Amino acid sequence: MHATSITQFDASEAGVVPGCERVRDNVWALPLSMPGGHIPYSILYLMRDSRGGVHVVDPGWDSDDNWQTLVETLQAIGAAVADVQSITVTHLHPDHIGMAERLRGASGAPVQLHALEQRAINGGVNRAWSTAAPEAVLSSWGVPDDRQPEILRMADRLPPQIPLTADRLLVDDQKLDIPGFDITVMRTPGHTPGHSCLRDDANRLLYTGDHVLPTMHGGLGLGGPTETNPIADYLASLELVSRYDDYEVLPGHGYRFVGVRERAGQSEEHHLNRSREVAAVIAEGGEPTIWEIASRLTWTAGWGQLNGFFLYSALAQTAMHREFVEAG
Ligand SMILES: [Zn+2]
Secondary structure, eight states: OEESOHHHHHHHHHTOOOOOEEEETTEEEEEEEOTTSSSOEEEEEEEEOTTSOEEEEOOOOOOHHHHHHHHHHHHHTTOOGGGEEEEEOSSSSHHHHTTHHHHHHHHOOOEEEEHHHHHHHHHOSOTTTTTSOHHHHHHHTTOOGGGHHHHHHHHHHSOOOOOOOOSEEEOTTOBOOOTTOOEEEEEOOSSSTTOEEEEETTTTEEEEETTSOSSOOOOSSOSSOOSSOHHHHHHHHHHHHHTTTTSEEEESSSOOEEOHHHHHHHHHHHHHHHHHHHHHHHHTOSOOOHHHHHHTSOOTTOGGGOOHHHHHHHHHHHHHHHHHHHTO
């Protein structure tokens, strides 16, 4: 894979937010800052249709600064907020969906996302907590009594899902109504259940949200309970986008690039390595609990250093991989 924007690549490496950039004649990439310091920005995309209307993909983290940047960027391309005709969201996370409500209110444009993503928003986002009482989940994972309080406290502090109700629910392979463009919705579950990429065949562009990213491998199962295993779903979704290897990828973070098949392969390896590690611990026998399995895996920060949210996240990941391994 190789970066197709030096500006975005350099900014990504430096951890700063690059400026707006034209990707095609009528397509722009607008990086918008996000809080937390871990990931500097998410990328909003603008398309101008053949009638002068503007279409937004992933309206970024909601803040007054980002809103101001969006308004000024629209002016810079000769448009205004009132010209926005549609707002499409790849998935439910606040760095992608954040300003959807504000932009809808100011422009009157409809918000659209996949029907399964709307279901996930309505159902609450925490995979484990949503299915049973938190205490019961932790006990079933074999979490020692003295470690449960810190995880339960963390659960109370998780930010609530942004309660958005879309005006249009998208389905697999649907064409978006953007005059002069030919955009197809590709549902790519894994990161969240209704995560969708957008494919622009005329411009050979692939909007990948958090499904395939150039600098990190997005987490899986981050959109509430699912009937199917997020790892299995994710691997199938990687296969789907890999067919468009000559398309330029417009990701939700980082920089645009070409080489989606190679990058998808790296993401697949990243997650399969963790599954193999879990399988190896299970193969040693003794029917270990999730807590016992997790304690024998390698963690970047070190198992003993994990606490609160990170401990919860490590256990939830381990549970998802065990389920994937046991399903064969
Ligand atoms: Zn995300």
